[in-house]
Amino acid sequence: MIGGTYDMxxxxxxxxxxxxxRWKGRYRSGGEWVDDRRLQMGGVAAASIAHRMGMxxxxxLLEDLDQxxxxxxLEEPERFADLVAWREERRAACxxxxxxxxxxxxxxxxxxxPFQVVSELGEWAGGVIRTSLARWxxxxxxxxxxxxxxxxxxxxEFTYLPEEGKSTVRPRPATRQxxxxxxxxxxxxxxxxxxxxxEERSSEEGRPSKRxxxxxxxxxxxxxxxxxxxxxxxxxxxxxxRLCFHPxxxxxxxxxxxxxxxxxxxxPVGEAFTDVxxxxxxxxxxxxxxxxxxxxxxxxxxxxxxxxxxxxxxVGCVILYGLWEAExxxxxxxxxxxxxxxRDHAEIPVAPYGGxxxxxxxxxxxxxxxxxxGGVELASISPAELLVTGYTVRAVRExxxxxxxxxxxxRCDSDSAVRVVNAGRARSPGMTEALxxxxxxxxxxPGERRLRR
Numbered sequence: 001m002i003g004g005t006y007d008m009x010x011x012x013x014x015x016x017x018x019x020x021x022r023w024k025g026r027y028r029s030g031g032e033w034v035d036d037r038r039l040q041m042g043g044v045a046a047a048s049i050a051h052r053m054g055m056x057x058x059x060x061l062l063e064d065l066d067q068x069x070x071x072x073x074l075e076e077p078e079r080f081a082d083l084v085a086w087r088e089e090r091r092a093a094c095x096x097x098x099x100x101x102x103x104x105x106x107x108x109x110x111x112x113x114p115f116q117v118v119s120e121l122g123e124w125a126g127g128v129i130r131t132s133l134a135r136w137x138x139x140x141x142x143x144x145x146x147x148x149x150x151x152x153x154x155x156x157e158f159t160y161l162p163e164e165g166k167s168t169v170r171p172r173p174a175t176r177q178x179x180x181x182x183x184x185x186x187x188x189x190x191x192x193x194x195x196x197x198x199e200e201r202s203s204e205e206g207r208p209s210k211r212x213x214x215x216x217x218x219x220x221x222x223x224x225x226x227x228x229x230x231x232x233x234x235x236x237x238x239x240x241x242r243l244c245f246h247p248x249x250x251x252x253x254x255x256x257x258x259x260x261x262x263x264x265x266x267x268p269v270g271e272a273f274t275d276v277x278x279x280x281x282x283x284x285x286x287x288x289x290x291x292x293x294x295x296x297x298x299x300x301x302x303x304x305x306x307x308x309x310x311x312x313x314x315v316g317c318v319i320l321y322g323l324w325e326a327e328x329x330x331x332x333x334x335x336x337x338x339x340x341x342x343r344d345h346a347e348i349p350v351a352p353y354g355g356x357x358x359x360x361x362x363x364x365x366x367x368x369x370x371x372x373x374g375g376v377e378l379a380s381i382s383p384a385e386l387l388v389t390g391y392t393v394r395a396v397r398e399x400x401x402x403x404x405x406x407x408x409x410x411r412c413d414s415d416s417a418v419r420v421v422n423a424g425r426a427r428s429p430g431m432t433e434a435l436x437x438x439x440x441x442x443x444x445x446p447g448e449r450r451l452r453r
Contacts, residue, residue, distance in 0.1 A: 001160040001167060003116035005153040006129060009141040011111030012050050015039040051110045057138065058108035064132045065104060065125060072124065083118070114153035116167075122147045156236065170285050171233050179233050179280070182226040183273040189218040189262075190270040217261040220254050227251050230273055237279045238286055241422060243272050301410070303392040305384035307332045313392050315399045320391075324384070331430040332380055383430035385414035386421070390437035397441070 008014065015038065017025065022035040039046055073080055087101035094100035104117035104125055117125045126147060133140065145151065150159045156169045171179065227247045234240025246268035254262060279285070303313040310323040324332075389412060396408070412418050416431070426432045 001116050002119050002122050002147040002149055003114065003151045003153070003158055003160070004145055004147045005151065006113040006115060006133075007141040007143050008054075008111040008113075009139045011054070012039045012041045012046060014139060015050060015053055047110075054108045054110050054113075057136075058106055058113060060136075061113070061129055061132055062099070062102075062106055065106070065128055066102070068124075068128045069103075069121075083120075109154050112154060114158075115147075116158075117147065155232070168283065168285055170236050170280050170283075175229075175233065176277075176280060178229055179273070179277050182229050183270070183277055185218075185222065186226055186265050186273050187270045189265040190267050191264045217263055218265060220260050220262070223247075223251060223254065223262070223265070226273070230276060233280060234276050235422070236285045237276055238284070240276060240279075243275050245272070247272050301392065301396055303388050303395075305381070305388040307381055307384050311384065311388040311391065313388070313395050315392075315395045318395075318399055320395055328387075331433065332383055334430060380428075380430065382414055382416035382420075383428075383434045385412060386417040386431060386434035387437055389417060389421075390434065390441045393438065393441040 017037055017039050022037065025036045025040045026033050027036065028034070039049060041047075073084060077084065083103060086103070090101040103121060104115065107114045115125070115129070130140075150157065152158070152172050155172065155175070157172045158167050158169050160167045170176070227244070227250075230247055231244050234244050237243065246266065250266055250269050300316050301314065303311070305311040307324070307329065310321060312319070312321040314320075389410075392410070417434075420426045420431050420435055421438065426435050
């Protein structure tokens with residue numbers, strides 16, 4: 001397998017704005033009003049439009065690749081006999097799944113199109129993609145590199161391992177270097193020593209300033225940037241969300257006291273940076289799933305939850321709904337009470353550096369809590385949203401609308417629920433129990449076939 005990324009040049013500016021909508025982006029120049037004929041970044045729904053157009057472009061590219069591949073196999077059946085046999089096996093293994101027999105994979109992230117293909121079709125596939133883009137007058141940025149075994153896409157470095165028959169992914173080299181520098185900076189302010197050799201793991205730019213070292217303090221902004229980098233790198237590591245726990249709490253502790261600087265960094269924070277960096281450098285990153293084909297149920301599946309009413313799910317022509325049990329509502333109210341209690345960070349001292357708020361590091365805002373009369377917080381909506389997600393997985397599985405291989409995408413409008421699922425852990429009892437339900441419905445008991453989402 002080889003891969004690369006096709007990057008569209010100034011993607012927003014390649015898209016024409018609708019004539020009846022141009023007045024919304026009108027600006028004044030030289031005493032006259034000027035209509036911008038292109039999509040403006042920052043405009044209402046502009047990002048959504050650009051993303052949808054990118055998805056449409058990916059669909060069209062896949063259609064062109066499929067058609068060109070069919071013609072190629074008809075022209076040279078003997079040369080690609082092994083590929084033809086493999087495609088037949090894939091169709092038998094995933095009956096009815098569109099694209100299961102493709103020897104290539106194309107994804108879209110707005111203006112970036114990561115692409116992987118078997119090496120013997122690399123040159124052919126690259127030619128098909130560039131020809132199609134030229135026909136549609138879509139301009140590439142010029143940053144594209146030749147398809148290779150190791151390539152960068154969407155912030156990661158992908159490498160195919162032929163001896164293991166799979167690909168691995170880790171942060172890009174520049175990001176890994178920044179992580180080493182951040183680790184050295186954090187350990188320079190940990191009391192009791194620095195396990196990593198700072199002179200070997202960081203550049204001069206990554207070390208604390210002479211003034212900061214002399215004062216023995218670290219600035220809040222430096223910790224904030226380092227923790228953000230750690231959270232990103234933690235996404236590449238199994239259990240990375242758990243490893244970010246102490247750094248996130250320390251950051252919230254600083255937020256609560258409105259401090260610009262801290263006298264020292266707790267040792268667990270430094271250990272978290274070392275654990276993530278070590279896991280990445282030793283190759284202990286998240287494994288790829290065995291089957292790269294995923295589906296999306298589209299409008300056929302939808303669900304929502306309310307702490308005041310209950311929950312509802314639509315799967316095709318089947319409608320499921322119900323009311324919450326009294327115990328469940330009590331758990332929601334307990335979570336809301338915890339949110340209110342942790343508004344004042346100073347009231348929750350926890351050794352060694354104070355308490356923090358949030359499940360898996362997310363900000364708890366007013367939108368996470370459903371209010372009652374007078375704005376009184378009654379119950380947290382986050383556990384309800386997460387719990388109904390588990391119900392939806394079960395409904396999709398039992399009603400039988402999921403793809404044959406059990407892989408499907410879904411979207412959730414609760415930021416807290418998404419963060420908890422990504423982190424694999426939660427701090428509040430309500431979110432912890434809801435996450436357990438989701439895991440049981442996805443994974444099931446040993447040997448049981450369940451869905452993955």
